[in-house]
Amino acid sequence: MTMTQKRRIHRLLQFALxxxxxxxxxxxxxxxxxxxxxxxxxxxMYMVFVVSGALMAFTFTEEGAHELVAPIKAxxxxxxxxxxxxxVFVIVPLLAGYYTYTSMSPGYEAxxxxxxxxxxPPSKFKAxxxxxxxxxxxxxxxxxxxxxxxxxxxxVKAGGDVYIKNCxxxxxxxxxxxxxxxxxxxxxPINFQxxxxxxxxxxxxxxxxxxxxxxxxxxxxAPWISSMPVWEHFLTEEETWxxxxxxxxxxxxxxxxxx
Amino acid sequence: xxxxxxxxxxxxxxxxxxxxxTAAAKPGDTAKGKEIYDKRCTWxxxxxxxxxxxxxxxxxxxxxxxxxGNYKIKSSSFEDMAPNDDDIFRMIRDGMPGTSMPGWSDVLxxxxxxxxxxxxxxxxxxxxxxxxxxxxxTRIASSGESIAKGRKLYEEGDRCVECHGKSGKGxxxxxxxxxxxxxxxxxxxxxxxxxxxSSDPKDIFARLSTGIAGTEMPSxxxxxxxxxxxxxxxxxxxxxxxxxxxxGRKVDAENTVIKADKVEGDLPGTPxxxxxxxxxxxxFYLVPQLIAEERFFTPANDTLTVRALYNDKMIAMLLxxxxxxxxxxxxxxxxxxxxAPIAEDGVAVQLPVTLPKGMEKPYFGMGDAKHAVNIWxxxxxxxxxxESIDLANSRGFREIxxxxxxxxxxKASYSDGTWKVLITRPLTTSSPDKxxxxxxxxxxxxxxxxxxxxxxxxxxxxxxxxxxxLLLKPATGTRPLVAALxxxxxxxxGLLWWARSAKPAA
Numbered sequence: 001m002t003m004t005q006k007r008r009i010h011r012l013l014q015f016a017l018x019x020x021x022x023x024x025x026x027x028x029x030x031x032x033x034x035x036x037x038x039x040x041x042x043x044x045m046y047m048v049f050v051v052s053g054a055l056m057a058f059t060f061t062e063e064g065a066h067e068l069v070a071p072i073k074a075x076x077x078x079x080x081x082x083x084x085x086x087x088v089f090v091i092v093p094l095l096a097g098y099y100t101y102t103s104m105s106p107g108y109e110a111x112x113x114x115x116x117x118x119x120x121p122p123s124k125f126k127a128x129x130x131x132x133x134x135x136x137x138x139x140x141x142x143x144x145x146x147x148x149x150x151x152x153x154x155x156v157k158a159g160g161d162v163y164i165k166n167c168x169x170x171x172x173x174x175x176x177x178x179x180x181x182x183x184x185x186x187x188x189p190i191n192f193q194x195x196x197x198x199x200x201x202x203x204x205x206x207x208x209x210x211x212x213x214x215x216x217x218x219x220x221x222a223p224w225i226s227s228m229p230v231w232e233h234f235l236t237e238e239e240t241w242x243x244x245x246x247x248x249x250x251x252x253x254x255x256x257x258x259x
Numbered sequence: 260x261x262x263x264x265x266x267x268x269x270x271x272x273x274x275x276x277x278x279x280x281t282a283a284a285k286p287g288d289t290a291k292g293k294e295i296y297d298k299r300c301t302w303x304x305x306x307x308x309x310x311x312x313x314x315x316x317x318x319x320x321x322x323x324x325x326x327x328g329n330y331k332i333k334s335s336s337f338e339d340m341a342p343n344d345d346d347i348f349r350m351i352r353d354g355m356p357g358t359s360m361p362g363w364s365d366v367l368x369x370x371x372x373x374x375x376x377x378x379x380x381x382x383x384x385x386x387x388x389x390x391x392x393x394x395x396x397t398r399i400a401s402s403g404e405s406i407a408k409g410r411k412l413y414e415e416g417d418r419c420v421e422c423h424g425k426s427g428k429g430x431x432x433x434x435x436x437x438x439x440x441x442x443x444x445x446x447x448x449x450x451x452x453x454x455x456x457s458s459d460p461k462d463i464f465a466r467l468s469t470g471i472a473g474t475e476m477p478s479x480x481x482x483x484x485x486x487x488x489x490x491x492x493x494x495x496x497x498x499x500x501x502x503x504x505x506x507g508r509k510v511d512a513e514n515t516v517i518k519a520d521k522v523e524g525d526l527p528g529t530p531x532x533x534x535x536x537x538x539x540x541x542x543f544y545l546v547p548q549l550i551a552e553e554r555f556f557t558p559a560n561d562t563l564t565v566r567a568l569y570n571d572k573m574i575a576m577l578l579x580x581x582x583x584x585x586x587x588x589x590x591x592x593x594x595x596x597x598x599a600p601i602a603e604d605g606v607a608v609q610l611p612v613t614l615p616k617g618m619e620k621p622y623f624g625m626g627d628a629k630h631a632v633n634i635w636x637x638x639x640x641x642x643x644x645x646e647s648i649d650l651a652n653s654r655g656f657r658e659i660x661x662x663x664x665x666x667x668x669x670k671a672s673y674s675d676g677t678w679k680v681l682i683t684r685p686l687t688t689s690s691p692d693k694x695x696x697x698x699x700x701x702x703x704x705x706x707x708x709x710x711x712x713x714x715x716x717x718x719x720x721x722x723x724x725x726x727x728x729l730l731l732k733p734a735t736g737t738r739p740l741v742a743a744l745x746x747x748x749x750x751x752x753g754l755l756w757w758a759r760s761a762k763p764a765a
Contacts, residue, residue, distance in 0.1 A: 077761050089754050097747035104739035110515045110728050111702050113618045161313035164302040168314065168359065169549060169556075173302060174366055180359045183512070184544030186725050213550075215622060224620045224627070225726055229550040 011067045015058050022050045039112060115187065118200075119221040127211035127232045137204035139255075141241045152245075159246030162239045170227065175251055185227045192251055199253040206244050206255075210235070287344075287370075292378025295371055303359065308382030310439065318359045319547075319557040321439055328383035329438055329473035332456035335389030337469045337478035343389060347376045355455040357561075393468045393480070396490035401460060401498040408492075409499025418486045419496070422475070423448055427503040429583045430676030434596050438473035442598060442714075444559060444583055445476075447676070449505045453561070458504070463497040508564055510542050516728040517541045517705065519567035519574065526568055526575040530672045530679035535577050538566040545580075545709055545722035550624050551656045555720040559583065559711045563606070563724065569731050574697050575683045578606050578707070585673045586712030589642030597713035604639040605710035605721075606680050610695045610703065610729075612652065620704045623726050625653045633695050637669045637680050639712070646671050648682065652693060656719070662693070697731060705729040 009017070026046065030038035059065035075085055121134050144152040164173060170189040172179040177191030192198050198206060208216070214226025231240060248255055297306070303322035305311040310324030323329075332350060333342035351372050354362030363372065380386070399405055413419045424430035427448035437443040451458030456466060467488065470478035479488040479496075488496060518539050527534045543565070547558040559582070566577040586604045587593040594601055611621050612631040621630030631654045640646045650664035666688060671680040688694040697703070708723040710716040 073761070076758050085758070089751065089758075092754065093747040093750035096750045097743040100746040101739045101743035104742050105735055106700065106733055108516055108518055108730060108732065111618075115618075160302055164312065164314040165317050168302075169317075169547075172361060173359065174361055174363075176365075178361065180357075181544075181546040181549075183510070184546035184724065186515075215627070219619070222618065224622045224630075227550065227623070227725065233552065234554075 010071070011058060011064065012069075012071050015054055015068060018054050019047075019051055023047060037112070113222065113225075115222045115225075116220045117187075119218050121205055121208055122218070125208055125212060125216065127208075127216075128237050132204075132208070134204050134208060137207065139203040139207070139241050139244055141238075141245055142203065142255075145245075155242050156246050156249045158239075159242035159244070160250070162235060162243040163246050163250075166231075166234065167243070175247065187222075187225060187227075189227075192247055195253075198247055198251065199256070201256055203241075203244050203248075203255045206247070207240060210240050210243070211237075287373035287375065287377025289374070289378045289381055291371075292374035292376070295367065295375050296378050299363070299366075300375075308379065314359075317556045320358055320437070320443070321441055322359070324439065325379055325382035327438055327473060328385070331471045331473060332466075333469055333472070334393050334465050335469070336391035336393060337480055339389040339391055340472065341380075341383075341385040341387070341389040343392075344373070344376050344380075347379060348372055351375055357453040358455060393465050394490060395461070395464060396494075398461065398464075399491065399494035399498065401501065405495045405498045406502045409495035409497070409502075412488060412492050412496050413499055416486065418479075418488075424583075424676050426675040426677075427500070428581050428676030432596075433475075435475045443474055447581055447583070448500050448503045449581070450508070450561075451501065451504045452509060458501060460494070460497040460501045463500050464493055467493045467496060507540065508542055508562065510544055510562055514541050516702070516730050517565050517567050517576075519569050519729065519731045521699075521732065521734050522568050522570045524570065526570055526573055526683065527577075527681070529670060530577055530579075530681040534568070535566055538568055538577075540564050540566050540579075541727070543707065543724045543727060545707075545724060548708075548719055548721050548723055551719060553719050555716070555722075557714070558722045559714040559716070560709045560722050563707050563709055565707070567729060567731075569686065569697070571686075573683050573685055574731070575681060576608065578608070578678075578680045578682070580606070580678055580709060581676055582673075582678050582709075582711050583676055584711065584713035585678075586639065587642050588712065593713065598715060602710065602712035602715075602717035603641060604678060604712045605637060605708075606678070607634055607636040607708040608682065609634050609706040609708070612693060612695055614695070614701060614703060620726060622655065623706055624723075625656055625659075628654050628658075630654070631693075633693075635664075635667055635682055635684075637671065637682065639671065639673075639678075699731045699733040701730075703729040703731075 023043075026038060026043060058068050075081055075088065123135060124131055124133055126132070141152075141155050144155060163171075163175075168179050169181050170179040170185060171177055171192065172182065172189075175192040177189045177194075179189060182189050190197050209228070211230075211232045213230035214228040215223050215230055217223035217226055235243070244255075296304075296308075301312055303310075303312040303314050303318060304325065305315075305322075308325035310322045312322060315321055323331075328340050330340075330342040330346060332355075333346040335341060335343050335346070350360070351367070352362055352364045354360050367375070414425065422429065422433055422435065422445040424432075424445075429445035429447045435443045435445060447453065454462075456462050466476070468478060468480040470476050470481075477484060477486070479486060479493060480490075481487060518541075520538060522534075541564070542562050545558065545560050545563055547555040549555070560580055562580065564579045566579075568575050582604055584596050584604075585593060586597065586601050588601050588603060609623075609625070610633045611626075612633055615621075615630075619630075621627055621632045625634070626632035631652050634651045634653055636649045636651065638647050638649075646669060648664055648667050648669040650662045650667050651659050652662060653659040667682065667684050669680060669682045671678060673679075684697075686697040688696070695703070704726045705728065706724050706726050708721050710721045716722070
């Protein structure tokens with residue numbers, strides 16, 4: 001009895017807080033923080049578990065169950081609340097009808113397509129008529145960064161020329177993924193300025209992605225929609241390594257390495 | 260005492276100088292500007308500022324040649340070629356929509372941009388600010404009356420119509436050139452979001468007053484011009500131009516599904532049938548083909564609007580896009596407007612032969628070895644021939660099988676800068692292993708391509724879209740409504756029963 005005296009928040013309100021708290025928590029974590037929309041069907045399923053779980057917990061004792069439904073009972077039985085009751089009796093059936101109508105009407109939203117943005121690379125791949133081993137592949141031009149700064153600047157400049165002629169249309173001349181044609185593409189071009197992109201990758205991964213392009217992606221990355229051209233058709237091997245030097249130089253990022 | 264007063268005076272003078280500096284254009288440091296320019300700008304504009312950067316031939320429009328001294332978007336008088344510092348500042352900070360020039364405010368600080376302004380001006384030797392400014396007079400707010408006056412002036416003596424066309428779509432009767440000798444097209448005034456110098460009437464007024472340097476857009480403030488306009492008249496024309504916007508044709512990134520409504524009876528038989536107006540349009544970006552040889556860098560078409568309807572036998576798609584030229588190979592008038600050789604205009608619809616299970620689709624560029632696509636390719640026709648529609652199945656760029664297009668019909672209209680192409684096909688065909696079979700309710704991947712034959716677009720040189728969706732909307736029927744009413748009845752009844760049983764007669 002003393003316990004109930006101490007409690008300030010009513011049990012029904014507690015119940016509502018738990019259910020809504022979990023609901024908005026899901027939305028906050030997935031939609032807002034992770035930026036990955038949680039599918040509505042999945043959310044509905046989770047919420048069924050949450051509501052039934054909370055109901056069981058809240059009605060575990062007889063007193064608890066009584067207290068939980070007390071305000072609802074009062075609403076129905078207390079003559080002084082007639083007005084509120086009438087309003088509830090109109091609103092609840094209307095809401096139920098609306099929910100039924102919208103859930104039974106066919107939806108016109110595009111199907112959700114899940115796609116891996118950074119797929120696991122294969123151990124080997126073919127380009128330029130040869131086979132490359134991704135685990136050991138290194139940028140043969142990287143050494144000039146230490147050994148020959150003048151030559152390195154030259155290579156970076158050459159890479160910049162390759163980039164501006166071929167890549168800026170989509171990835172933008174600020175390397176931010178907002179080139180003049182970016183808006184017409186889906187998936188949108190990668191933003192190289194973002195810390196989560198080239199700074200997390202090895203140069204060999206970039207070489208693989210550039211040389212084999214969209215069609216070279218594994219199935220989980222949806223190669224059929226990627227607009228990335230197969231660059232081995234347009235660029236030499238040397239030009240590909242140069243443009244990689246340029247991308248790290250311009251963004252001020254360092255490639256990841258095994259060391 | 261005297262000395263203290265002197266100090267105070269000097270301090271105040273310093274403060275005044277400081278505030279004067281922040282209020283207007285800040286003096287830029289050309290040396291610092293050069294440093295930024297050499298890192299950020301040379302790629303397109305060239306180390307010498309002559310627009311001869313590495314990307315010169317791959318940008319549309321080409322990068323500005325600062326040594327020419329031509330500044331397209333400026334607010335100084337037409338008599339003075341030099342722009343205001345603020346004009347250059349705005350272009351660097353905000354960029355130019357529809358071109359490869361991005362806004363730099365996220366990368367460069369305000370002072371960096373002023374430094375750049377100072378350096379960029381040196382290419383044309385602009386060391387003095389312009390002597391005269393655009394006289395804006397008193398702004399006339401837009402109104403029905405002002406717009407009507409503006410329209411009269413726009414059309415009078417073909418003043419603006421000569422290049423921009425009566426509808427404002429830039430359906431030209433004149434071949435235009437830029438200062439680098441490049442082919443240029445008059446602005447489509449119904450798409451103000453593509454204006455490189457903003458679509459605010461005040462900015463349109465400035466363009467009318469200064470002209471656009473390096474293009475054939477003249478100044479209408481020039482008293483020597485046969486077409487000159489007074490300040491008041493320019494405000495009316497600016498208000499009229501701003502009123503031409505057709506925002507319904509703007510791309511909505513959320514709208515990726517073409518929703519085909521079901522029609523009882525016959526489908527519209529012409530592109531101009533009034534029933535199309537009721538159908539929901541979806542507008543998609545057209546991007547140049549950059550994934551296969553020969554690549555294409557200078558597109559003229561920018562968007563495509565699609566509508567679809569179906570009945571129990573057929574599906575009809577209406578494809579609509581603004582194209583400034585009706586390209587008829589062999590036609591003298593058409594050939595005069597374009598660089599030879601001209602090709603037919605065209606549009607194509609791409610659909611998977613078999614509906615994908617799960618998310619796997621054919622490659623968006625004409626399918627792949629495992630997944631074939633149907634391509635419906637409409638062409639406008641050369642002189643003396645009529646329009647045509649071809650059917651092909653392809654598995655990638657190289658494996659193309661031409662097929663008999665029986666069943667596929669097209670009918671097009673071209674009017675004042677807009678193509679409308681109506682394509683119909685039976686929902687099902689006799690070769691389900693080679694043709695897409697349309698069914699209600701499913702999401703069907705669909706992609707498009709377009710060719711402007713007067714812009715050198717032929718074969719692989721064209722614009723295209725990525726995959727979108729086509730949905731044949733099933734008739735909703737009465738089921739959801741009946742179910743909703745039943746649920747409402749159940750709830751209301753249940754609540755009433757509870758209230759009654761809980762409360763014994765009091």
